[in-house]
Amino acid sequence: MSDVGVISHEYQMSSELAKEINDALIVIKKMHYQLPSSSTLSDEEISQNRQFLINVLRKLLGSISTKAQTHVHQVNIAESSSEVDLPGSLVQRIRTKQKSKLIYYLADLRRAVDHLEQGIDYLTDSDLSLLDDMCTAIDIQTASIFQKFWKE
Amino acid sequence: MKQVETLLKGLGFELKERCLAIQGVLDSKKSGSEIQDYINEIYHKADQIRQEIEALLGDPDLGNIRLISNQFFAFSRLAERLSEIEWYPLPAITRYNETDYYLGRVCGLLARQVCYPLQTPLVSGFSSDYYGAIPPYRLIKVPAAEHLFLLGLPDLCHEMGHILYSNYKGDFLGNFFSDLSNYIQSEKERRIREGAPPNYQVLYDRLETEWKDRWTTEFASDMIATFMVGPAFGRTHIRLCCSLDPDVFRPGFGESSTHPSGESRIRAIIAMLKRIGLDEDSKVIQDQWLKYLSAIGSKKPMEYDLCYPDVLIDSLAREVHNGCVKIGLVSYKDQRNSNDDINLLVLLNEAWTTLLTNTLDYAKWESEQIKRLKENINRGT
Numbered sequence: 001m002s003d004v005g006v007i008s009h010e011y012q013m014s015s016e017l018a019k020e021i022n023d024a025l026i027v028i029k030k031m032h033y034q035l036p037s038s039s040t041l042s043d044e045e046i047s048q049n050r051q052f053l054i055n056v057l058r059k060l061l062g063s064i065s066t067k068a069q070t071h072v073h074q075v076n077i078a079e080s081s082s083e084v085d086l087p088g089s090l091v092q093r094i095r096t097k098q099k100s101k102l103i104y105y106l107a108d109l110r111r112a113v114d115h116l117e118q119g120i121d122y123l124t125d126s127d128l129s130l131l132d133d134m135c136t137a138i139d140i141q142t143a144s145i146f147q148k149f150w151k152e
Numbered sequence: 153m154k155q156v157e158t159l160l161k162g163l164g165f166e167l168k169e170r171c172l173a174i175q176g177v178l179d180s181k182k183s184g185s186e187i188q189d190y191i192n193e194i195y196h197k198a199d200q201i202r203q204e205i206e207a208l209l210g211d212p213d214l215g216n217i218r219l220i221s222n223q224f225f226a227f228s229r230l231a232e233r234l235s236e237i238e239w240y241p242l243p244a245i246t247r248y249n250e251t252d253y254y255l256g257r258v259c260g261l262l263a264r265q266v267c268y269p270l271q272t273p274l275v276s277g278f279s280s281d282y283y284g285a286i287p288p289y290r291l292i293k294v295p296a297a298e299h300l301f302l303l304g305l306p307d308l309c310h311e312m313g314h315i316l317y318s319n320y321k322g323d324f325l326g327n328f329f330s331d332l333s334n335y336i337q338s339e340k341e342r343r344i345r346e347g348a349p350p351n352y353q354v355l356y357d358r359l360e361t362e363w364k365d366r367w368t369t370e371f372a373s374d375m376i377a378t379f380m381v382g383p384a385f386g387r388t389h390i391r392l393c394c395s396l397d398p399d400v401f402r403p404g405f406g407e408s409s410t411h412p413s414g415e416s417r418i419r420a421i422i423a424m425l426k427r428i429g430l431d432e433d434s435k436v437i438q439d440q441w442l443k444y445l446s447a448i449g450s451k452k453p454m455e456y457d458l459c460y461p462d463v464l465i466d467s468l469a470r471e472v473h474n475g476c477v478k479i480g481l482v483s484y485k486d487q488r489n490s491n492d493d494i495n496l497l498v499l500l501n502e503a504w505t506t507l508l509t510n511t512l513d514y515a516k517w518e519s520e521q522i523k524r525l526k527e528n529i530n531r532g533t
Contacts, residue, residue, distance in 0.1 A: 004285070
């Protein structure tokens with residue numbers, strides 16, 4: 001039986017989210033670093049993208065902390081309430097990568113959410129680095145799913 | 153950094169040229185084609201990619217050190233999307249022939265009779281790996297000789313199910329993912345209480361990912377197909393297991409695959425048959441399945457039942473059934489009162505009954521039915 005239907009659906013979910021996260025991060029970075037094209041961005045565009053990233057981070061926080069609580073670590077983090085749907089494999093990938101320092105990673109995520117909520121100017125280099133890492137993780141995840149189309 | 157910027161620019165220009173070339177091929181196939189609307193749809197998808205490439209190349213901040221990684225990521229997504237078009241819909245369009253026309257009409261008849269709420273998919277007889285769907289391009293590929301037979305056609309309903317699931321995921325899932333998370337959580341807690349090794353926690357995380365990212369799609373497509381074509385889909389699934397996928401208890405606990413096990417899929421089909429009120433048919437399918445298992449002597453691996461508990465299969469069947477009703481699909485049970493000259497859903501079930509009750513005459517009966525079906529389709533042209 002063909003795997004293409006499942007792969008196609010999995011890829012679609014992952015690639016749409018990867019594109020949305022990447023596009024949003026480009027807008028945020030353009031504003032934060034005051035790059036030449038930032039003057040063409042509307043307030044609405046900036047606000048929507050900032051809110052989208054907040055939702056993604058909250059969802060990630062909720063997903064990882066739920067799993068973390070079942071392990072020995074007890075982490076006190078609020079549940080996610082956002083509409084963003086994160087693929088299970090992305091959560092698993094990030095969790096595995098951060099396994100040895102999970103409590104600190106969750107605290108960093110929480111801090112990045114707080115800063116984004118306060119405004120783009122409040123973002124620190126480490127917040128942006130965390131966002132870049134998340135963007136890289138979903139890019140790798142998406143590319144690896146896409147490879148299943150031609151490495152079947 | 154300048155070198156990297158030049159690389160990105162060069163790759164972007166090359167991708168744009170490739171996009172224009174694909175649009176050129178599509179354009180050349182448009183005139184007078186049976187599938188002109190489909191070609192236009194794919195042309196516009198390619199044009200959307202072209203516009204996004206131009207936007208990327210025209211960004212005043214292209215190559216900026218702060219953004220270069222994100223710009224490469226954006227380029228990758230565009231290259232992937234264009235490759236999808238080149239690998240799937242484009243060959244289906246360029247090879248479109250009489251067989252594809254017939255298969256498309258068969259799919260159109262199914263779509264009309266089940267009140268399929270989307271545009272009819274393009275069906276192409278070029279598959280090298282059984283049936284398959286590429287939902288974003290409403291494309292279904294089937295093996296090259298399928299137009300000569302009836303017994304595999306219920307799998308067309310499964311592929312239509314993939315496209316429906318992709319378009320109405322929320323309607324089909326309902327609260328299922330919440331039930332899934334609760335199950336995984338309760339299992340993990342049980343293992344901790346029982347003092348199981350910590351590695352089990354990771355296995356449950358993986359199990360949740362398999363269900364969430366892959367298996368739910370496959371189960372839901374099976375259930376949608378069962379809603380549409382009833383017991384014939386169960387029989388076609390048993391046929392698939394007997395002929396191409398006899399390792400019916402794989403994947404088991406801790407294993408990974410795009411598809412859940414053949415055994416769990418039969419339970420999903422039976423759960424949906426019960427939901428649509430076909431209890432007797434569900435018993436017949438279950439009985440035939442158990443006899444098959446007994447004949448091949450297949451045994452469940454250790455901890456297999458943890459992967460596919462009935463509680464999850466029943467929960468998903470409930471949600472998918474609600475989704476089918478919500479989007480207005482007609483169930484197989486309601487097809488049996490159809491006044492159509494040929495009701496394809498009824499015919500596919502009759503085909504299975506005839507094969508199993510009158511095996512020696514089946515081939516003759518089937519070729520007569522296909523002839524009648526072709527005449528019916530040609531009359532409707």
